[in-house]
Amino acid sequence: MASPAVVSAPRAAAAAASSSKTETFVDNKRKDDIRMANIAAAQAVANAVRTSLGPKGMDKMISTANGEVIITNDGATILNKMEVLQPAAKFLVELSKSQDVVAGDGTTTVVVIAGALLKQCLSLLSAGIHPTVVSDSLHKASTKAVEVLTAMALPVELTDRDSLVKSASTALNSKVVSQYSTLLAPLAVDSVLSVVDPEKPEIVDLRDIRVVKKLGGTVDDTELVKGLVFDKKVSHASGGLTRVEKAKIGVIQFQISPPKTDIEQSIVVSDYTQMDRILKEERNYILGMIKKIKATGCNVLLIQKSILRDAVTELSLHYLSKAKIMVIKDVERDEIEFITKTLSSLPIANIDHFRAEKLGHADLVEEISLGDGGKIVKITGIQNMGRTTSVLVRGSNQLVLDEAERSLHDALCVVRCLVNKRFLIAGGGAPEIELSRQLGAWAKVLQGMEGYCVRSFAEALEVIPYTLAENAGLNPIAIVTELRNRHAQGEINTGINVRKGQITNILEENVVQPLLVSTSAITLATECVRMILKIDDIVTVR
Numbered sequence: 001m002a003s004p005a006v007v008s009a010p011r012a013a014a015a016a017a018s019s020s021k022t023e024t025f026v027d028n029k030r031k032d033d034i035r036m037a038n039i040a041a042a043q044a045v046a047n048a049v050r051t052s053l054g055p056k057g058m059d060k061m062i063s064t065a066n067g068e069v070i071i072t073n074d075g076a077t078i079l080n081k082m083e084v085l086q087p088a089a090k091f092l093v094e095l096s097k098s099q100d101v102v103a104g105d106g107t108t109t110v111v112v113i114a115g116a117l118l119k120q121c122l123s124l125l126s127a128g129i130h131p132t133v134v135s136d137s138l139h140k141a142s143t144k145a146v147e148v149l150t151a152m153a154l155p156v157e158l159t160d161r162d163s164l165v166k167s168a169s170t171a172l173n174s175k176v177v178s179q180y181s182t183l184l185a186p187l188a189v190d191s192v193l194s195v196v197d198p199e200k201p202e203i204v205d206l207r208d209i210r211v212v213k214k215l216g217g218t219v220d221d222t223e224l225v226k227g228l229v230f231d232k233k234v235s236h237a238s239g240g241l242t243r244v245e246k247a248k249i250g251v252i253q254f255q256i257s258p259p260k261t262d263i264e265q266s267i268v269v270s271d272y273t274q275m276d277r278i279l280k281e282e283r284n285y286i287l288g289m290i291k292k293i294k295a296t297g298c299n300v301l302l303i304q305k306s307i308l309r310d311a312v313t314e315l316s317l318h319y320l321s322k323a324k325i326m327v328i329k330d331v332e333r334d335e336i337e338f339i340t341k342t343l344s345s346l347p348i349a350n351i352d353h354f355r356a357e358k359l360g361h362a363d364l365v366e367e368i369s370l371g372d373g374g375k376i377v378k379i380t381g382i383q384n385m386g387r388t389t390s391v392l393v394r395g396s397n398q399l400v401l402d403e404a405e406r407s408l409h410d411a412l413c414v415v416r417c418l419v420n421k422r423f424l425i426a427g428g429g430a431p432e433i434e435l436s437r438q439l440g441a442w443a444k445v446l447q448g449m450e451g452y453c454v455r456s457f458a459e460a461l462e463v464i465p466y467t468l469a470e471n472a473g474l475n476p477i478a479i480v481t482e483l484r485n486r487h488a489q490g491e492i493n494t495g496i497n498v499r500k501g502q503i504t505n506i507l508e509e510n511v512v513q514p515l516l517v518s519t520s521a522i523t524l525a526t527e528c529v530r531m532i533l534k535i536d537d538i539v540t541v542r
Helices: 002-050 075-081 087-102 107-126 131-152 161-173 178-195 272-295 314-322 333-343 398-420 430-443 448-460 463-471 476-488 515-534
Strands: 060-063 069-072 209-215 223-225 227-230 243-252 300-304 326-331 360-369 375-382 389-395 423-426 494-497 502-505 512-514
Touching (some): 002 075, 002 087, 002 107, 069 075, 075 087, 075 107, 087 515, 131 423, 161 398, 178 389, 209 227, 209 398, 223 227, 227 333, 227 389, 243 333, 300 333, 333 360, 333 375, 389 398, 430 463, 430 476, 463 494, 476 502
Antiparallel strands (some): 060 069, 494 502
């Protein structure tokens, strides 16, 4: 009878072992599921913008909740407007934002690369490789990739204006307003070069370039203005001036109107003589202010918008026009800094501080009426002007106007990248294929799992040329294979020429981009993917 007991003991042990096995299995299952869900969500976001990559990419039409319609090709704008709810997919939205901040261009590229890396990570994870191993080899691969890119890059000088214009027009080619790239690219280059400070040559502050949008005309009418532009009219009350030569310009932040009480209260005046006295006082008060202003020789006033009360009243405008002072009112608070920097003047916050040394000087301030009934005010010939510049963007409708502004911003960012890091690199999928080839070769040297991981990341980078070819309606597989072949023969600058639909030397076609765009795209994408890989559980806190 002893034998069944002997049999049952190993059976019990086996049962215990199997039960513990199933328990650990269930535990891992949840973690894997969450990883899969995160990766799937992030891939969905990447696939949404994939079709808008490259010069032949499609545009997206975004209809917001308040009925506004945006047509754009800019990855950062598309993702920004998308309502993404899944937490991991929000990473990709943030990713394109950070690429927008660092480089300004390549916002679609960075998301597409991240999506391809995630796809490869899925297959590595399902092959049983631990996420940490995958993450570490990704980090190594990205460091190596940046080295490879830097080795490929060509140095560029800021004096070489043609190269700068080429890279700016490459950035504009994938946009809705690509047909105007011959106009917008040189404009972007000139405006950035005019604000570069010789003492700090690496730093360009894009806030020194003010883009003023004015509806009407076409994008062809966009121009660069050495001076200031306001899309406002001059105050015409009681025949104000519209043109002033040898202008002395005061920027004021106080109101030329009768003072109010500090608290809400009303004063009831029943006597006519009292009323006359009040009106007389008002007139004297305003006249006193205007005499002080006139005494300094000021003949153009820029008045900041006021929320507390009217910055100017009918009466004060009448007196100002009598005193031959031109008035531009309702200047926004956040423009004051730019205006004073340009005019090298000081903002004046109180009438008692109104002195001649705080004024800016310009040769001409005039109101120009545009062909379609709109009016703008231009200030030109500013003496010792600060390092700023204004761009007046025109467009036939609001959609084109907004998109022109976004595209111009991208072009400005590209030139800024080149000022920061003075290296150019070929475009058109050339650097990605070269990276893919070199990382693939490097993977053979590595031991163990790392080599395996690096090889699949090398494959992932082929998504950029693949997508470029696909969006241009070419045969992606044939194109990418041919590209690999050419690069293996040592032609490192061959890429996809989308216009001709074949493979050519991209540098000769003038398709170039700043090195910073490519390197930051790869480092940011790998960082984002590593972050998604490291997450194994989502805890919702109510």
